[in-house]
Amino acid sequence: MNLTQLTVFREVMETGSIAQTARKLNRTQPAISLALKNLEKTLGLTLFERKGRRLVPVPEAYYLLAETTGILDRLAAISNTMEGLIKGHSGSLNIATMPGPSAFLFPRFISQSVGENPDIKITLSTRSSPQIIELAGTQNIDFGFADFEHSNGKGPQYSVELIMADCFCAIDRENPLAVRDRISVSDLDGVPMGGLHETHPFQRKIRAQFQGASAQYNSTVTCQYFLPLIPFVSSGQCCTIVDPLTVATERELQLSGGKVVFLPIESPLRYEYAILEPVHRPPSQLALNIKAGWKSEVLAMLEDVSANPSTSIVRTEGEA
Structure with missing residues (x-):
């Protein structure tokens, strides 16, 4: 027995007609009759009594219908699930x-x-x-x-996969440096700075930039990541160099209420x-x-x- 035979059998049980089953499955009537005959041969059982053009199921056919419906419905569910997985919809x-x-x-x-x-x-x-x-x-x-x-x-x-982009300096809007179009590391010499922990690769990169510019990095606030630094900047306690996604987040959420500006950095510092x-x-x-x-x-x-x-x-x- 195979899925084609079971599909034909279920349709014949529902329609009671070879002709209607053939139309529904887009098959020829001889093909439907042959599939049904082969199923009966495999089972060693006559599933229908022929009364004119009608096919009347024998009692055993109803048991087979219940089993067949369960199998075909389960396969349809599997097919739909796999289609969803293939298309990324599930x-x-x-x-x-x-x-x-x-x-x-x-x-x-x-x-x-x-x-x-x-x-x-x-x-x-x-x-x-x-x-x-x-x-x-x-x-x-x-x-x-x-x-x-x-x-x-x-x-x-x-x-x-690497995505690289320019960093920005976050500054309190009232800070005199905030009026500039961009800022350099030398402008931040000795200025109170917020930053990440010293072991963070980006923090090491910032300190190297300051050393290269012979500027003092004056660390006053340290956080695990950038967003918690924004309130310290908005209150004028420090400046900080942040990654560009922090800038995108602040623009969306307005955590500082517009009190922080983000300036590009001369000799751009790239975040990875x-x-x-x-x-x-x-x-x-x-x-x-x-x-x-x-x-x-x-x-x-x-x-x-x-x-x-x-x-x-x-x-x-x-x-x-």
Whole structure:
């Protein structure tokens, strides 16, 4: 017995007619009769009594109909599920993002992308960049979004798409420096500064910039990520150099009530974001769609704040 025979049998049970079944299935009447005959031969059972042009089911046919309906309905459900998976309209997704974008930008993107689709299940985790790198390396997420950190040479088990863009200096609107079109590191010599922890790669890059300009980096406020620094800037307690997605977030949320301005930096300081994907965990179509959509969303936001974004692929060890 095969699916074609079972499909023909169910239609004949519903219509009671070879001719109607043939029309419904877009088959010839001889083909329908042959499929039904072969099914009866396989079962060793006559399923219908022929009364004129009508086919009257025997009692055993009703039992077979119940079983057949269950099988065909289950296969239809599987087919629909697979179609949804192939088109990225269903499935589950496990994503990790660093604290800044996970506060607003990324959840907004995910909610708009998924909408009210009940067939998509999302797990969104907020982790530090080193934790996200570890999760990608151990194949425990579909993809992650983090600060880029160069490989330690141990052979990373993840691929990296880099997005690079210009940073900005956040300054209280009442600060005399706020009237400038752009600002240099030398302008910030000795100025109270807010920043990330000293071990953060970007913070090390900032300190190197200050040293290169023979300027004093006067650290007065330290936070885990950029957004918590904005209230300190708006109250005039410090200035801070921030990544461009923080600028995009502030423009959307207006956390400072318009009290903070963001100035471009002379000799632009580039921020590096990384989209991390495990190399031994084949991505689903849903993961590919969401990852590509997020990349486009990030680039659009960076363009909107005039951060001059660019992209590149980082080759991982072991690649040809």
